[in-house]
Amino acid sequence: MPEYKAPIRDIKFVMQELLDCETHYQHLGYQDASIEMIDAILAEASKFTEQVIAPLNQIGDQQGCTWNDGAVTTPDGFKDAYQQYVDGGWPTLSQSEEFGGQGLPHSLNTTIGELLSSANHSFAMYPGLSHGALATLEAHGTEEQKQTFMPNLVEGRWTGTMCLTEPHCGTDLGMLRTKAEPNDDGSYSLTGTKIFISAGEHDLSENIIHIVIARLPGAPEGSKGISLFVVPKLAINEDGSVGGSNGVSCGSIEHKMGINANATCVINFDGAKGYLIGPPNKGLNCMFTFMNAARLGVANEGVAAAEASYQGALAYAKDRLQMRSLSGVKNPDGPADAIIVHPDVRRMLLTQKSIAEGGRALNGYLSQLVDISHAEKDPAAKALAESKLALLTPIAKAFLTETGLECTSHGVQIFGGHGFIKEWGMEQLMRDTKISCLYEGTTGVQALDLLARKVLGTKGEIMKPFAKDVTEFCQRNATDADMAEFIKPIMTYAAQWQEITESVGKKAMANADEIGAASVDYLMYSGYLTLAYFWGLMAEKALEKLKASDDDKAFYQAKIKTARFYFQRILPRAQGHASCLANGADSMMALTEDEFAF
């Protein structure tokens, strides 16, 4: 199993040097989030994820969760590790002080989320789901609901879920059938079956608080008739203590490709007592308010997977002796050279490295936009951040999970046949990561969200603030010879991005299917360009550091070399996507259903 080491140096580069989180936090009023405090938290989080969480990753995969008559048991060690997680105060980190949280910024939690997910994707999902439930309650719950549910969720004594999917509807939530009938006391009785409920049932916490979408009697059809409810697994007594059954049960758990240690549950609601959150029939709108944060969490899983796979593959590539370098023997005293000398092994390693580090910068930036959406006082600055977040979130979610999956596949390849063997842990990363391309909206759903809803839905307006950032970056480096190798391609690709957008927009006016036909290639193009911009920013910062002093020279030089690799060997892939999407929808819409098979 690859040994996990939290990439603290790189995280500090991104959050502290590149994104100047100190100024950012001070501006937003997070006075406690000093560099000293952050460093202490990162050190503790490293220790915890490396020593407690990572060692459970493989056993979690092997044992999986077990279901017995409605009860779900997590793998050996999970219960204890979760208790340590709670005792360490980790669930409280970025939660409101009002409900027992530490009031630290969201972006700090995103960083810890990457460490947790690299160490153990399945484990990380348990607290991850609680964040979704908490965000919903905080944004849309009544004061009484907040007081009832939030303190225990914040503490981690209770965990949360999001109950959306039903057997016949995933993407298309408007088709949902779960019913909520009003009771005399203002509560509702919920009846229906939800599937794919991550962390839906387990033995880690005293109670599980489900956020459930359901239909009120007479609700409009489709997505306009969806309401949101909070439904505890166990009833809550007047004094706030946990009572008896509330008509919520786990019917079974799924057997899956990966994330075996996270229970994916069928949850049955049989007249379960729940409480309406937010206005009736506005459930989807309520959920959109934190959808960006949830999707950013999944984007982070892509980065976490790329990082974990990179670490495993790098160690192996330095250790494994096989064949001689074509350009001359590199290890004359050994029977062969370490495989890291072979260019194609380096290509795979550097692909992993450039995606992990580039993705970390993108996600770090996005997590600061989330901070701003939470805490910025100036409405214009807040709106600007939210607009950038809306544009970049589907890109980060889909692009970083697709490339994250690719990186885990490279990790297996670098190990050769050994990569296919469970013992090494490389194939688990690939199996675990595939889910990130599926949940919280598949890659195809993100691509439509980006192109149809966000870009074309605003006639391109939403692109302008980000495009302006890119242009300003290029302008301020326009005369810097050291930056030319990065600035020129960014300008070229950014201009082509505009052209592609306009071209698809025009075609879409004649035929709406042009949008779906272009969407995934468009998203991938956008992703390669976006990461190029962040690699450009990192190169700029590294050059600045190198000019300023001799400290950490090797680190900054490696950063520039990795940027160069990204621009030379990864960014040009965007040309393939541009060429494909330029050919439009006709060839994919031409076949009748019957013509697909004979």
Next chain:
Amino acid sequence: MPEYKAPIRDIKFVMQELLDCETHYQHLGYQDASIEMIDAILAEASKFTEQVIAPLNQIGDQQGCTWNDGAVTTPDGFKDAYQQYVDGGWPTLSQSEEFGGQGLPHSLNTTIGELLSSANHSFAMYPGLSHGALATLEAHGTEEQKQTFMPNLVEGRWTGTMCLTEPHCGTDLGMLRTKAEPNDDGSYSLTGTKIFISAGEHDLSENIIHIVIARLPGAPEGSKGISLFVVPKLAINEDGSVGGSNGVSCGSIEHKMGINANATCVINFDGAKGYLIGPPNKGLNCMFTFMNAARLGVANEGVAAAEASYQGALAYAKDRLQMRSLSGVKNPDGPADAIIVHPDVRRMLLTQKSIAEGGRALNGYLSQLVDISHAEKDPAAKALAESKLALLTPIAKAFLTETGLECTSHGVQIFGGHGFIKEWGMEQLMRDTKISCLYEGTTGVQALDLLARKVLGTKGEIMKPFAKDVTEFCQRNATDADMAEFIKPIMTYAAQWQEITESVGKKAMANADEIGAASVDYLMYSGYLTLAYFWGLMAEKALEKLKASDDDKAFYQAKIKTARFYFQRILPRAQGHASCLANGADSMMALTEDEFAF
């Protein structure tokens, strides 16, 4: 689990209409291989793979093989199915009549191989490995060895393996340590440990015949000191019957990402009695003679996986109702439209379809080249076929397994979250197929074989016969307006292929690492172009058929539409590869080992 249906109509199109196997077989003297006979065999093979082999695929994955004190038990149903396979005479199909075979051409067996592998990758490997052992014995064994081992292997009563890999060497076989000490009776005693031996131990056959590479005492170091041996698991008595233990034992089996129903074994040789095959120290050369056929078998697994995943995804896409088409409601009576109306779902389906069908044509052609290498009397024609085979085999192996894996990933995506659940069988296809990118030489190894050994090693000479075929195809269609959409891009990409080859060749003279740095992108470029050529051929044939009669009109029209999709939405990906490789090796060689992580 997706229900498998052998794609007989398409196989007939490829083998009979496109590649005119009737003429091909008659020319080579395969008088029995009439269309009537082939059709009867295909019908039987369809029934057998659909009804006997495919239903065992999922249970095989769930149960896996079990090891108990050296004995390996295959999953429920495998033993009986294998017996039916033997009783049906399937192992004998393309084997020499001299040893009890039916003497039918290799290419027919390749077709059956695709059906078996689509139905059940793990099962298909058991007879697949026997073919490798048989080919070795037939090409290099003594008459006595052939008589001793071949009849039972041909019948399927015994199975075979290839024992190459050791813990410290996979790609780099020159490092092997297994020793062969000569005995007084002319036999050898083999001692050493082999790993990753597929079908190395199991309960399907009476005996297992291992083809083993080992070192003779005083053999030269490296790959020039490798000799080949045949080593039976159980000793063979004078009368040819199976005797007692021969010092061969299975130490354990691996727990893997996929192909769980095929036993991947550690095989220990403890003074096992073996017999030298071919000249001493020429073991690797002997193996190269059938390496192309073995790699083609793996290329076929890529096609088989794309086909199986396509079938599952297509059925689901027609059935699953979710969201409305952006271009207007298509299923007004239902609560939503079938997802096959959505362009991006079609993009994924057509990617699967165009890779499966294009790959089938390429592999069909290559299997005919193997026929020629076996049975052609004219030495010049034989040499020409072998030269094309040498060029195209690494392309087919790596390109079709990488794109095959991609297709299985699309299959999971089309199912959304359900794709991640084992029950549906889509994720198994992805797990099973990853091995095809690894064994028989990883994608990186194939790419080096193509670019370093084959293309640059012959100063491009090896490309000429295939390039000539492509040119002739373009010339004969130069004035056909219906073919212009295919011919123009083939000419453009073929010209660019030459330019890229020359450019890499020039760079490589200054720096040999340029070869490895370009290799995988070069291979993928070659793959997209090669498949374009075969799609061009198929379009030409389909147009010819449409002009000739009204029979099967829909089939031929669909073929042309799929060709169009390939040219418009898949081939342009090659531009990304061309752009990446044009940037050379510098950025991937620049980092020192220490600079990869801090």
